[in-house]
Structure formats: structure tokens, C-alpha cells
Amino acid sequence: MSSILSVQNLNKSFGNKHVLHDVSFTVEKGHIVGLVGPNGAGKSTIMKAILGLINYQSGEIKIANQTVTPASHAALSKVGALIEYPGIYPFLTGWDHLQLFADGDHQLIHIQEIISQLNMDSYIKRKTKGYSLGMKQKLGIALALVNFPDLVILDEPMNGLDPEATKDLRDLIISESQRGTTFLISSHILSELQQLASDLLIIDQGAIVQQTTMHQLLASQGKQTIMLATNDDKTARQILKKAKFKMTADPRLEVVATDDETMPQVLRTLVEADIEIMDVKRLEGNLESSLLEVLKQYRVAQKLAKEQA
Template identity: 40%
Template sequence: MTGPASDAIVVDHLSKQYKKLRAVDDLSFTVRSGRVTGFLGPNGAGKTTTLRMLLGLVTPTSGNATIGGERYTELHDPIRHVGAVLEASSAHRGRSGRNHLRMICRAAGLPDSRADETLELVGLTPAGKRKFKGYSLGMKQRLGIAAAMLGNPQVLILDEPANGLDPEGIRWMRDLLKALAAEGRTVLVSSHLLGEMQVLADDVVIVAAGKLVRQGPVDEVLGSMGTTQVRVRTPQAAELTTALSALGATVAPQADGSLLVGGAEAAAIGHAAFTASVELHELVAERGDLEQVFLQLTAGMAGIR
């Protein structure tokens, strides 16, 4: 397969105006090959509009969105370069999943064997002969990914792919996307499942109100917000609480018997415990998780626009 020299996705000063609504506002970011990038934002942040512009389904008011240096509409035989799922797969209710994929193969000039190969890839081989009307939402999501992978593309763009998947299905999705990125493919995933994105994504792009809020490797984005709390475990909780309160720290007892301390670094907490002759069994600095960072970064910018 021959394709663009580079499979990076580049969004460059992209904007979309709908009458009085500016859905996307001068948005720029890059999605690198060989990595899973999470595309995050509150409802109405402009994520889906951005993806639709990237795939040539919506015309930008200004700016560009390219894949390998080319607009999607300029790609030759795009099914072999880009696979996309913007919603759960749709198919004729009376057609089997296998035949649905075969029809796409024939329209795209691909061998029928790709239908069976992608069914196996997404774990739908046992249900391949079942009619689409009997598919659950999770099965439809898998079928959509199978359709996106028919051309063996180097770029995969998914909008909320975990919708309808049970915990086992979400883990399967995570393993699949990580494996595809490890092969050098470019994977862009829009999702509201922030906990899952922290585990899955290598990089994140966070948007709100159509604007870029933060982008970068997950660890760097989390680290940029600083340490938010320290977990402490001690048999002398009352004495330690008194000592830490004198420092101006906040202490919140937890159901597991530990204390979450805010407003003081781990070293200061350890020194206060030593001075007060308090025995410590655990002292761990915990930075905010992706959900906490996301809420901090998008505070006051959420809501349907």
C-alpha cells in the first residue's frame, strides 16, 4: 500500500461558524503516528465538528485539517489510508454483519476475505452470519471498527468508540487500539471516559468552547497541574491532624482509614509527623487524575453551546 509520506494528523487554525455559533475557534493541534491520542472536551466543545471537518464531511470556515499533508477529500483511495467511526455502525437490518462488510469491500475494490479478517480482528466471527437487527450496541460498535479497518489504514479516527461496550469490551478496545498504535498507526479517539483515556492514551488534546485548552503527553499534562494531595496512613490520626492543621494544611479522613492532605508537600508532612512523634505507615504524593485535571482546565467552559 502506498500512501502519504507521513500519517500525522495536523489541524491548523481550524474554525467553523454556524450563523451565531462558533463551533470551532482557531483550533490547532497535531496527532502523531505510533501513538493513541485522546480528543477530550465537554459536551458542545466542538469535538465532533472538528472530526467531521477532518473527514471532509463539513467545510471549514477557515483553516485546514490534513492527514499526511493532504485533505481527506484529496486522498486517493481514502479507505486504504483512513478508517473512521463517527457513530455506531449502521447497516440493513436484514443483512448479516459479514455481508455488510463484503458489500463495502466490493464497492471499494477490496477482496471479500477482508470481511472475514476484520470480523476476526474485532471478535465478531461467531456473530458474522447473524442479522444486523439482532446486534447489540456494543456489537454494532465492533462492526463499525471492522468496517473502518477493511482497507488496513494507517490512520484511525474514532468518536466515542466505547459506547455500548461492557467492561470486557472496553478492555478489548483498549488492547486493540494500543496494538494498532504500536504498529506505527495514527490513532485519534474522542471520548468522555476520562479514566479509560488516562490508561489508553499516550497524548491528549483537550478542547472547550471550540478552543484548544491543553495538549501533550498524558504524563506531562497531569504533571503540569502539580501535586494535589498526599495520602497518609498512621495509627495516630488525631495527633497528625492537629500537627498538620497548625501548618495550614487540610486533612480529609478516608473510608479506608487513610488521610488525604492538601496544602502541604510530602516532605513537610513527614517533618511535622517526626516533630510530633507520630508514627507513619504510608506517605504517598498523589497528583490529580485526568478527570480532576480535565475539570480544572475546562471549569466555566462546559455546557451545550
Template identity: 45%
Template sequence: MTVLKVANLNKKYGSKKVLHNVSFAIPKGSILGLIGPNGAGKSTIMKTIVGLTSANSGSIEIDGKQLTKHNRKALASVGTMIETPALYDNLSGIEHLHLYNEGQTTNAEIEQIMQETQIASFAKRKAKKYSLGMRQRLGIAITLLNHPKLLILDEPMNGLDPQSTHDLRDLLLKLAQRGISILISSHLLDELARIADSYVVINHGRVVQEAPADEFLSTGNQLVKIETTDAAKAAEVLNAAGLDAHVNDRKVEFPAADDALNTGLVALVNAHIKITNVEQSNADLEESLLKLLTSDNQKEEQ
């Protein structure tokens, strides 16, 4: 079942066109990562979906209901957090939940949401005393009040400490397992790679690629990554052996083409360089994204 369907979305600000025939879909219980550089159009797409701005053409369907300028009923099943949640400093967390509850959620359900989002321990404190992580978690709790079938989250991990990021990641995975679909943008690609089922890459307001996570990552070159006691020396030895090696994050890497792994290991052993770990893997999300954007930018310049 498709929860969100965006088709041929176009948007202009004055004479400048910022979205060009954007199309993608999210099935029930799936997490879709919306990624791309700053100014690519990610926030505009999200704001258009939730009705904060209107498209010039195209269609948006949420849970089988068409969203139009004069019919916003489809948004009843959407929870939204775009940018940092706007909170009232003199209200507590629980007061915020009751304020934004439109009668759809019982007190017992509010208690359950507080437990799920891990805000119960500070829910009675005023928001002015909250850290950014607390504010983000309260923002997520507010989005869950209307029993959403779709969550739209714009950079929810920005500024969070590692523990808060971990907790938010676990929460989003649990919500997806419950059947809630999630559209999320984030510059923290390593974190996004841990939860996303699929990706839509946006550049210059256009969809560059829409693909499942495993297919998207397979577009990157497969790499051999070796940890040694001397990465710089290892890179010299590997390059001398005809491999295109470089040091990245204290590991030496080179493309895993043909018999490259065996060639590299033999060269390092013969050079008496101690090998502490070897792995062979696809390029990560960041590498795959950069490859796509570089290719797309070159097309734009032609």
C-alpha cells in the first residue's frame, strides 16, 4: 500500500523554478531518505506536501486522498516536524501535548507517546530549560498525537548529541515497524544509512535518482579497505604495485577490481607491513551521493 505519492510536482518562486517534475512514492511502514545538497529543494518538497506552500502543478496523494489547495483533509493523517519545533518556553512538555491534542488522543495514549519518545523524565519541566535533544523529542511526540500514517521530518537529527541521535534513530525504526511511513531529510548520512529503506536524491530541484537502499549503494565502486600499522607507507606500496590506493580515515583503500585484493595483500606482506584488518565493501552513502551529484552537475554544465 502506498501512503504518499508525489507526481510531477513543479514549483516556482516568481520567475525562478525550484522544483521540476518531482515524483516519488513511500509504501506503508517504509522510511525514505530525501537527500541532496543545500538549496536542492528538499525543504520545499516537504513544505509543499504539508501545505505550507502550494505547487504550481503536479499532484500529492496521502493515504489514498488527493491533497488540493482547497481540500486539506488528507493532512489529518500526517505528522510534521520541519526545522526546530516551535515551543512555548513557559509551558511544560506535557502541557504542550495537551495543547496540541485535538481530542483524538486519550490521556493513556499521551502517556504511551511520552514513554515511546522518552520525554517522560522531563515532561513536567518548562520548555525553556530543554536541550536541543529534548526539544526534538518533544517535537516528535507532538507529531504522533494525531495517530499519523505518515511522518515528515526535516533534519530531525541536527545538533543532537550521540545518545539523542541513537534514541531518535531507534524510535523511528519502531514507528516504521508499527506501519508508519516516514519521509526524512538529513545531512547526517551515516545515521540516515542506518534506517532508510530507500532514497530520493534531489539536485537543482530535480530527482536525480530514486532507488531502494541496497540498489542505491551498489552504484558505488566496491572497495578494499585495509588497516595497517602504517597507512601512508601501505598506500605507497600498493600504488607501486599498480593499485589506485589512498588513505581514508586511517585505512588504506583501493578499488576491488579483478585480483586487486590478492595483489594488495601480497605487496604488503612482501614489504613487511603488518595488516590488522581487511574488509571489502560497497561505497558508503556519502560516496554514492557524491558520485551521483558530480555526474548530475557535469550534465547541468554541458
């Protein structure tokens, strides 16, 4: 499958601070790619460079085989983006914004589809000065999608969204992806990203640590988890901890599966304690714990390399 985005040997400095170190990766057409790493790792800087918003010292960025620089934007005609907070005119309605940025009236049906999928119908004709943070965020996402872009770049798109709006956004991204749209998404809400992304770019201290698939990352850590919902999760967690089951750090009720017997043993323990089990799911792995393990291994390797140099 051909790539829609190629970044090769990208280096960026702000004054004396070198923030991107020979960053190289590709993004395949139609994939949903998660860009993950700690705060300050360089995620937003990469996205801004791709969009031609900032210059860089060396390297090459190509979208659909066209080079992107702050002085060369032709490749961005089929790219949608939301970086940080959307730029919104307070005295225009949400509908006005979408019409203003739409590439002709033939997009009106698509505009209405996006509005409906994001549940914006009740306020889309109101002036945006009265919008909440979540409403503004959804409008920014709608603007990124309005012209059927081939590539969409979203930086923390779940900011300000409640659980229902987050699910609406997840469903919209999946449906647009099925049409062939490619997504590059940075988000600190890893549980949501785990449900969305097929591929992952892991970055730390301005360098790409690993480019992999979600399945490969979770499988490489050898962890399966059992996620439960009960009538009393707090008590259930205490019971399982007392029974020496290994729990994840996730605020949800999750148990690390050490073998095939873990699930029946967990269920038996809770039933015997008169805890009512409402739902149970076996998850392939936990993105948060897998990411932390990869970063830990990378930093240990970097430290050893420096000591041996």
C-alpha cells in the first residue's frame, strides 16, 4: 500500500534547543495513525511542520509526493487539520464557518452529515461567541473534515468533549476512514486512541522510538487484560487485590491475565464474594502500560549507549 505522508530526517531547533532529531516515518493511505509520547516529546512540533506552519533546519516532508515547506503549500489543498484550539470568529454562526470554508455549495450535504454525526444540530445556527469549549472543539473538527480531505491531522481532538461527544467523534473518524481518509492523531487519552488507531508512532525526546501497529505493540508486551463492570467496582478491586490478582493502573476495573485460567478464577472470586458482574471483556493489551514499557526500555538503552560512548 502506498504512503500519503512521508517525513524523512526531520530536524528542528528552537534557538539552542534541538527538539526534533532525524525524525523519519511514513503514513499509509486510509490508516488511522496515533502519534503518542510524553508531554514535550515533539508531537505538536511534528504536526505543525507537516502543515507548513513552522520551518525546520533539515529534512523533507512530502504529502502525496509533493514537498511541504512554509513557502510551499500546494500539497495541503487536500489536508484538513485541527491543531490546539480552533480559530473561530465569535460573531459568525457555526453554519457560517462551515459554509465559509467549504469548497462550493456541493458540499452542503456533507456538511449536514458531519453536523448530524457530531450532534451539533441544536446550536449550529447560533453565533459561536456563546459556544462552550466542547462545541468549539466539535466545530473545529467539522471544519477539518468539510472538504473531503485525503489526510486529516488532529492534535488532541478529544479536548473538552464529554463521553457522548467523544464516542460521536470516534464513530465519525472511523466512518471517514472507511471512505479512504487518512488520519494522524495525537491524544493523551490513550484508552480512546486504542479503540481508534491501527498504527502507532511512538516519540520520546524528539526522536521516533518505534513505528508499529497497535496489534504488534500490545502483543509484544505479552499482556492481556480482563476489563470488568460490577455493581460495586471499588469493593471488587479490593477483593481482587486481596486475592493477589495483578491490577492495572487504569482507573477502570482491569486485571492482568497471566494465563488462560485468570478469567474463570477472577469470575469465581467475585461471585463467591456476592459481587454482581455486569460486563466482562478480554482486552488484547493496555496501550498505556505498553507505551510506558516501551519508553522505559528505550531510555535504558539510551542511557547505556551514552555510558559506553
